[in-house]
Amino acid sequence: MAKLMLYHAAPSRSSIIRWMLEEIGVPYDLQLLKLAEGEQHTPAYRAINPMGKVPALKHGDVVITEAAAICTYLADAFPQAGLNIPIGDKRRGAYLKWLFFGPSCMEPAVVDRAFPRKEEPRRGMLGYGDFDTVMDVVANAVEPGPYLMGNQFTAADVIVGSNLRWAMMFDLIPKRPEFVAYVGRFEQRPALQRATAADQALAAA
Numbered sequence: 001m002a003k004l005m006l007y008h009a010a011p012s013r014s015s016i017i018r019w020m021l022e023e024i025g026v027p028y029d030l031q032l033l034k035l036a037e038g039e040q041h042t043p044a045y046r047a048i049n050p051m052g053k054v055p056a057l058k059h060g061d062v063v064i065t066e067a068a069a070i071c072t073y074l075a076d077a078f079p080q081a082g083l084n085i086p087i088g089d090k091r092r093g094a095y096l097k098w099l100f101f102g103p104s105c106m107e108p109a110v111v112d113r114a115f116p117r118k119e120e121p122r123r124g125m126l127g128y129g130d131f132d133t134v135m136d137v138v139a140n141a142v143e144p145g146p147y148l149m150g151n152q153f154t155a156a157d158v159i160v161g162s163n164l165r166w167a168m169m170f171d172l173i174p175k176r177p178e179f180v181a182y183v184g185r186f187e188q189r190p191a192l193q194r195a196t197a198a199d200q201a202l203a204a205a
């Protein structure tokens with residue numbers, strides 16, 4: 001049995017972690033959950049993630065939930081994969097900013113746009129401000145390339161890249177040339193190709 005166990009459903013946000021694990025290149029096991037059958041709400045799984053959501057990752061006896069936290073954790077726990085910016089490196093500030101920006105700004109901006117609220121909240125009350133600013137900020141960050149942190153591909157790209165990939169796939173954001181070029185660079189990565197093929201096979205089964 002591998003030391004790492006991913007609680008997974010395909011396709012879902014846990015596919016982000018599958019990609020991350022393939023990038024790291026260590027063995028892992030999967031525990032599959034059928035979300036449509038409510039397996040994420042069983043008492044056994046709620047003991048792992050009380051939110052009743054995937055992904056969750058077990059590393060030995062450590063449990064981590066929330067996709068961006070899992071990616072941050074894995075990058076630090078397996079530094080030999082070169083996907084983290086270590087503590088003490090000045091670039092870690094920007095690296096952490098992008099890891100948090102995915103779930104705290106990009107995701108809510110995209111979801112709010114897909115499912116508009118009856119009453120428009122005040123910009124100052126929304127952590128992400130407004131959709132167009134979020135898109136402009138991300139476009140400016142990925143435009144120089146190849147990755148958010150320059151030449152180094154990091155866990156931040158797994159988070160921000162997954163967000164952009166998914167949102168463009170479902171036409172939830174404009175296919176800006178900066179986004180298309182950035183995401184296009186990932187499609188060639190063997191780790192993403194392995195994770196995607198394995199998840200497609202799971203989804204089809």
Ligand SMILES: N[C@@H](CCC(=O)N[C@@H](CS)C(=O)NCC(=O)O)C(=O)O
Pocket residue numbers: 011012013014035040052053054055065066067068103
């Ligand atoms: N904030 C969580 C979101 C996780 C999430 O929403 N997962 C969805 C799948 S994409 C889920 O488990 N949905 C099942 C449910 O809510 O019942 C993260 O980033 O990990």
